[in-house]
Amino acid sequence: MALENQELRKAGLKVTLPRVKIYQILEKAGEGDHFSAEDIYKLLLEHNEDVGLATVYRVLTQFEAAGLVSRHHFEGGHSVFELTQDEQHDHIVCVKCGKVREFSDPALKKRQDQIAKELGFKITDRTLYLYGECADGCKNTK
C-alpha cells in the first residue's frame, strides 16, 4: 500500500481515488510550485481522471483542515496550494516571471515571536510574502 494512503488515513480521511490522485499531484510538485484548484483540475483531466472541480476544492479544503496542505493567497485573487512542509517557510515571489522561492529564517521567526509577545498575541500562524524582481535569469514571462 502506497505511502500517500497512510498519510490520508493518518489524517482521518478515507482513501478515495480523488484524494489519492490530488495528493500525488501535490507530491510530485517541485519546490516553489504552487497549484490552484483549477490547475489541479486540469492536470487530473490530462491524466484522464474523472474528478469534478467541486471535489478538488472539497479535497483541498479537507487537506488544509488536516494540515496536509497549506493555502496561500499570492497577489491576484485565487488560492494556491502546496503540500505542507516539515519546516514552516516563507515565500519570495518574482513579480515579473512569477517564480516563487521558499526560505526559512530562524532570526526572522524569533523576532516575530517577540513582537507578538509584546502585543499580547499567541501566534497560531504566520505568512510572509516578499515581492520583487529576481535579478538574473528572469525571463519576464509571467
Added chain:
Amino acid sequence: MALENQELRKAGLKVTLPRVKIYQILEKAGEGDHFSAEDIYKLLLEHNEDVGLATVYRVLTQFEAAGLVSRHHFEGGHSVFELTQDEQHDHIVCVKCGKVREFSDPALKKRQDQIAKELGFKITDRTLYLYGECADGCKNTK
C-alpha cells in the same frame, strides 16, 4: 478646497464624487480598520450616496495603483483596503475576534532585505501577517 482633493489631484486622478466619498470613508477609519469593497459600498448606501459597487472596485483599484491605498488579503478570501500609511507596516490579526493591530519593526525589515539580497531579489513589496489569539479583552466575537 478640501485636502483629499489635493491628494486625488496629486495622484493624477480627477476629483469626482465617488472618489472623494470613498477617500473620506478610508480617512475616517481608525487604526486597524480595514474595509472590503462591499463594506465601503454599504457605507456609501447608508450615507445615501448613489455609487455603484463596480465603481467602488474601480476606484479602489485606481487608488491602489496610485499608491493611495494598500490592499490586503487576510485569511478568508476577499480583499480589504486601508489608506496607505507613511510608514510601511505589518499586521497581526486575532483569529478569534478579528481585531487587527499594526506594527512596524526595523529589525524585521532589515533581515528581510538581507534575505532578499542573498536570494538575488530586489524587493518591491512585502506583506507579513501574523495570526493568533489576542490574550486579554478578546470578546471572541468575530
Added chain:
DNA sequence: ACGCTAATAAGAATTTTTTGCATTAGTAAA
C-alpha cells in the same frame, strides 16, 4: 459657458468557490 474626455452607473459577464442532492464507492463487519 463649452466641449472634450475621462469617469460613472447599471447590470451583465467572469472568475473563483461553495452547496444540495441523487448516486457511487470505501470500509468495517458478518
Added chain:
DNA sequence: TTTACTAATGCAAAAAATTCTTATTAGCGT
C-alpha cells in the same frame, strides 16, 4: 467475500468576488 452503512463524489446550480461593457454624465481646461 459479500453486505450494508455512511461518507464521498459528480453534476448542476448558486454564491461570492470582481471585472467588463456601454450609454450617459460630469470634471476641468479654455
